[in-house]
Amino acid sequence: ECHVLPGEGREERWLQHSSQPIQAGLYAGGRIEHYYDITDRKMAEGRRRLLATAIEQSSDIIIITTPDGTIEYVNKAFEQVSGYTAAEAVGQNPRILKSGRQDAAFYRNMWATLKRGEVFEGRMVNRRKDGASYTEDATISPVFDEAGRLVNYVAVNRDVTERLQIEAELHHAQRMESIGRLAGGVAHDFNNMLGAIMGYAEMALERLTPDEPLHGDIQEILKAGKRSAEITQQLLAFASRQIVTPRIIDLNAAIDDMLKMLGRLIGENISLAWTPHAGDCKIEIDPAQLNQILANLCVNARDAITGQGTISLTTRIAALDRDTCAKHQGMTPGCFVVLTVSDTGHGMDRETLEHLFEPFYTTKAQGKGTGLGLATVHGIVKQNHGFITVDSEPGIGTTFAVHLPCRADAEVEVSDDETSELPQGRGETVLIVEDELAILQVGKAILEELGYQVLTATGPEEALQIAGGNEGIALLITDVVMPGMNGRELASRLRLGRPGLKCLFMSGYTANIIAHHGVLDKGVHFIQKPFTRQDVA
Template structure:
C-alpha cells in the first residue's frame, strides 16, 4: 500500500449526476486497492454518491471480477501485492482490448503520471491528504467521459452501418448540394451508368440526360424538390457508353435543423430489364391469344370450305368439260383452294397445323432447297450458304422447313428490293440456365440454329415487335397477306423452338431460329399424295360429323365412290347406329372435336365392340386428343379439312387396306 498524501491532480469542474438516470446508475466501479481499510472507505464514499461498487485486494482477485464488458470502470492502485497496476492493465488489454480505468498512486511524480496515461488511464489520482472527498467527482468525470466515448462510438458504428448499407445497396443513391452538383454516388450508380465517382463528383446530373424528356419535365422536377417536396417518377437516361436505360427515381430534399434545404438525395432503380421482360411477356400473351383466335377462325372456315369444295367437285363430275359451266366451277374450286391455303397459314401460326415429322440433317435439307430459293429471290440477289460443321439432327416436318425458308427469303427479297445479299447459315448452340433466366422465351439445352440474314432496308424497333402478328404487313396493299412471318413463328413454336429477330434501319435484318436437337427415333407417318384416278370401294363406313352440311356432303361423296354409309350427327348417334347394325362396319370416319365425346374416345369405345374397325380422323384443325402438340401419332390416319374428293378417296382406301 502506498503512503497517502494530500494532493489531487487534474482538477476540473464538478459534473452533476442525476439521481434517476445519471452515470452512477450506469457504471459499476471495481475498486482494486490492497489496503483493506482504504478500500472499504472508497467503496462507502462512492456508494453514498449512488455508484455500484465491487472490490478486490489483489491483482489476481481483480482478474476474476473484471468481465471486460461495457459498464465497468476500474479504480486501480498503482502498486499491488502481487503485481503492479500497469501489469494488470496490460493483461486485461491482451484479453479484452481497451479497458477504462483511473489509476491511484501515492507517488505524484511526472514519470509515473506519463507512464499511467500511456497505459491508457483516463485519469490518475495521487492519494494525498483528503483526496477521498474529491474522489467521487473524479470518478463522475471519468464516467461522463466514458459515457461520451461510448455514445460517440455508437454513433460512429451506426454511421458506418448506414454508410455500408448505402454502399452495398442495389439501388443507385446520389446526393447533390443545393445547386444540384453531385457530392456522392454509390457503387450501384457506377455499375449502372458506367461513370466512376471521380468522373461525376462535382458534375450536374444532366450529364445523364438522354434527350427523351422535354425541358418542361426537368423544370417540373426541379420546382418540386426546391419547394421542399419529394419528386417520384420515371425517366430515360443515357449511360457513359451512349446506351439508354430507364430508371424509377425518388428525389427528396435534405433539411437542416432550421428547416433549410442543404442537400438533395435521389434513390433510383434501373428498370430497363424489367420493362423488357414485361414487354416480352405481354407480347407472348398477345401472340397466344391471337393464335387461339386464328385457330378457331381457321377451323370454322375450313368446315365451310369443305362444303364448297365437295359440292363443286361433285358438280364438276356431272358437268362436261366443254360446258361453259365447267370453267366457272373450276374458278370456284381454285378460289376455295386458295382460301384453304390461307387457313393453313393461320393454322401454322396457331400451332394447330397437321404435320408429319421426320428426323433429318438440317444442312442436307437446306442444300436441297437452294435451287428453288435462288429462283424465288431472283438473279440480282446473291444467296450465300454457310453450313455449320457436325450439326445435330432435328425432327420436324420437312415441308415446314420449306415454308420457313421460302417465307424468310421472300421477306428478305422484298426488303432488299434490288441488288443485295441473303446469307443462310447453321450451327449447334447451347443455352445454360443462367442465360435462360434472363431470356424467358428460351430453354436450356442444345439447339440447332438456322439463321437467315439480309442487307436490306431493315426495320425500326416498333415494326420488329409486330412482324409476327397475323395480317401485319409493311407492304403495299395487295402485295402481302401479312401471314408469311406469322406462319414462320407458328411453325417454330409448334416444333418447340424459338425465333428472334435483329434489325436496324439501313443495316438489314437477321432471323435466328433455334430448333431442339433430336434425341430419339421418328415415328412413321402415312403418305398423303393422292393418286389419280380416285379409288372406290364397297365397304361399310360409319361417318360421324356434327356439322350437318359437311355430314351431308361427305356422305354423298362416299356413296358416289361406292361405299355404304351410316351417317351420324353425334357420337351418341354413332354408338346407336353401330349397335343396331348387325353386319360388319369396316371403317369409322369421325371428326376430332365434337360435343359430348371427342373422336378418339369414340373410336376407342367402338373398337372395344369391333376390334377390326379401322379409323380415319378428320378436323379443321388438329386437336391434342389425336395429335399431341400437333404431331401425328404413328399409324394414325388423318385428313385435314378442307379436302378434295380424291384426297378423301385415297385416305379411305389406305385406312381400310391398312394392317
C-alpha cells in the same frame, strides 16, 4: 471511452474519460478523473453507421447530388447496375446515364417538381457504361438544412428491367393463349364452311369440261377457298396449334431441295446465296413447317429489297450455355442447328422490331401482306422447341436466326413417295360422322365417287345406333370436336366390339383431343379440314 453494459438496475451508458495529474497542493501526486456522459452522441453515431451500412448495402440504387447536380455519393447497387465505379461517378453529372429515351418534356416536368420542393416519382430508361439500356423506377427528393436551404438531392431508384421483361413475357403468353383459343374456334367453324365450298366446287369442276363457261369461275372459287384455308393454317401456326407430323430430317438436304422453289419465289432481280454447314444438321420438324419458315422469311426478305439485292441462307451448329442465354431474352441452353436468313434490304427500326412477330402487324402497303408471315414463323419455331433472334439496322439489312434443337444422334427418316393416281375403294363400308350437314354431304359424295359404300351420322349417338346394326364397317371417319362426345371417345366405344376398326379423324382444330402441342398422338390418323378429293383418297 468507457462502455457501461446494462445490468440489474443499470442502463447501458457510454462515458468519455479523461485523467489529469495534480502537481501541487494538498492532493499533489493524485489525479483528477473526469467522466462525461456521451451516450446520446454514441447512439446517434450508431444510427448513422447503421444508416450508412443500409444505404451502402441496399439493393436499390442511391445517388446523392449537390443542388447543381454534381454526384457526391453512389452506393454499391449503383455500381452493379450502371457499370460505373463510385470513383468514376463522383464528380460527374447524372447525365452520364442519359439514354435519350426520355424527351425534353419529361425532364422539364422533373425539374419543375423538384424546384417546388416536391418529391419526383417517375420511370426512366437509362444507359449503362457498356451502352446497354435498363429501366428504373426513380424517386428523387430535395434535402433541406435547418434554415430551409436546399443542400442536396437524393435519388432512390429501383432497377425494374428484369421484372418488366417477365411481365411482358407473361402478358405476351396470355395474349397468345387468348388468340390461340380464338384461332381454334375460328378455324373449326371457318374450315367447316370452306370444306363445303371447296368440296362442292371440286365435284362440280369434275363434271365440267374446260371449255364450258362455268369451268373458269369454279376454278376461281377453288383458288379463293385454298387461299382462305392457308390463312386459317397461318393463324393456327402462329398460335402453335397447327397439327403436324414431325420427323428427323437433314436441314441442309431439305434446303437443297427447296432452292429452285425459293428462287422462283424471290424473283430474278435478287440473288440467292446458300452456304451450308459442312457437317450434318439434323432436326426434328414437319417438312411442311420448314417450308413455311423458309418461304415466309424469304418473302419477307424479298419485300425488304428495292431493286437488286441478295438473300443469304446459312446453317451452322451452336452450343449455348446458361450464361449466354441469361444475357438474351428468349434463349434456352442446349445444342442447336441455326438457320440464318439475311438480306440487303432497308432494315428495320426499333419500333418495328418490337412488334415484329405480332399477328396482323405489317409495314407493307395495303393489300401487300396479311401481317401473319413472321407471326407464323415465330409460332412454328416455338412449337418445335426453338427460338428466333433478329438483328437489323436501317439502311443495312436484316438477319433472322432460327434456332432448332439439334438431333445429331438420330437417323434421318425418309418419307413415303407420293402417288399421282387416286386410290379407289372396292365397295368397303365407311361410316362418316359429322355434325355439320354440309361437310357430311360433301364427304359422302366424295367417298361414293371413290368407290365406297357410305353410312352417315350427324352425331356420336346416331353413329353408335347405326354401327350396332352394321358389322361390316371397315373404316370410321369422324369429326374430332362434337357436342356430347368427341371423336376419340366415339372411336373407343366402337372399337370395344370391333378391335380392328380403322379410324380417320378430321377437324379444322383438334383442341388437344388427338394431339398435344400440335403433335399427333402415336397411331392417330388425321385429315385437316378443309380437305380435297385427293386428300380423302
